[in-house]
Amino acid sequence: MRNSMAKYFLGLDAGSTLCKAAVFDLAGRQFSEAKRRTPMSRPHAGWCELDPEICWHAVLEVISEAVDTCGIPPAEIGGIGISAAMVGAWVVDAAGNALRPGINWEDSRSQTILNRMIAADPAVMSKIFQSSGSVLQQGCTLPVLAWLVENEPEVMARAAHVLSYKDFIRLKLTGLAATDRSEASVIPGSARQRQRSAGMITLFGLDDHARLLPPVFDSETTQSGLTAEAAAMTGLAEGLPVAIGAGDVAATVIGAGGLAAGVATAVLGTTCMVGICHDRPVFTPPDLGLLFSLPGDVWYRSMVNVAGTLNLDWAIGALAPDLAGLADRYQQVTALAEAVPIGARDLVYLPYLSESGIIAPVVSLDARAQFAGLTSRHGRPELFRAIFEGVALALRDLFDALDFDGNRVVLTGGGSQSPFWTQMIADVLQRQVVVPEGTQFGARGAALLAATALGHFADIRAASRSVAGGGLTYQPNAEMKEAYDAALRRYRQHRDRLLAGN
Known part of the structure; x- marks a missing residue:
């Protein structure tokens, strides 16, 4: 079924631990949002797995909920775009x-x-x-x-x-392996x-x-539609077009309005990533970072710390278990950190929490997170301040590895919803940080791919441009520069000492 007049599209974004769906119009406005946890299994050291049955049911549930709560008749939804962890x-x-x-x-x-x-x-x-x-x-x-x-x-x-995860989802929705x-x-x-x-x-x-x-297709095309079984389980029409879609990195850049050469887009989610879009593939610096081939003949040259908000979630569970189950836990740990001066009283946190190590600012499979300079005078407030700062300083490391000379950064991901953390990042980078309107940029990028596939935009670059702008802008505070530069020097001293031992 193809409804060429439809002005609403559903975007699905299945992350490593959270599956999300949302309905958008052609202006990128979000009308609903649904989420389900998909627990990660680590049965052996270094193993990281997801239960396909749990993930598939999460997909069905978030699609159904997003459709049911958007206030739009299902018949007016013109297609589905999909994205997932790559x-x-x-x-x-x-x-x-x-x-x-x-x-x-x-x-x-x-x-x-x-x-x-x-x-x-x-x-x-x-x-x-x-x-x-x-x-x-x-x-x-x-x-x-x-x-x-x-x-x-x-x-x-x-x-x-x-x-890949995204392509598994499409196979289940439509029967197409691609x-x-x-x-x-x-x-x-x-x-x-x-x-x-x-x-x-x-x-x-x-x-x-x-x-x-499987065979390879352009992201902004449709090659299949919902099966009768998937349609019945989601409340949508059989044959509803499902775009080929793109990996979560590509979809997030698109959904944040960043699909244009020279634009820097950072993601502060479970993973911490910074990248710049180019009109050609960029292989420098060599043997460092990642290069993503985005739709629209765009390449996203990026540096990745691997662990982003994961550091804060781990810390709440490990250091503040009394807060872990509270709805306002993030506000509470933020208040603790805000009461501590820049530099966390000389406490440094290296946010290398992933079991796979780091691939920027250097490649080190053995790099692991740690506190440095810890003494008996440090308590929970300093520990949390050091964690917020450690991730912000890691972002600075990533930008420096990219040699980015622009003065504006688009920031997405769950961490961007923290005004305290985002202002800290602006002060550490001494650059303007823009947090676009909305929360589900991966899902929005996926929805824009579907809308482009069905002819509503001239191309995917135009679709991404249509949602650029707006949101919140954080200006760097020049008065904070000296203190954060000192914190950066201490951070890099401990970082270099750790990495030299690896």
């Missing part, structure tokens, strides 16, 4: 049934295979970077697939497709060709399994 591996049989838990991008089980590749060719990681433009993370699809072939041959013998260029180029693939790379597939010894990787 790479990893979701293995399904010919009927589309998952054969094992979905492997998340943060998973590091493939490191044993990478170690063997590096031993055979010490330059192999640089060769991969020269193709994909990205430092290879252990949770990328090709190394994970190589691990599955080696360690779970009985599962792979039954496999029909190996998909992927988009943002995924294909980073598994690792070819950033220049915006496509999978036969050379990379061969490098990982996967020529006999290349058939498991």
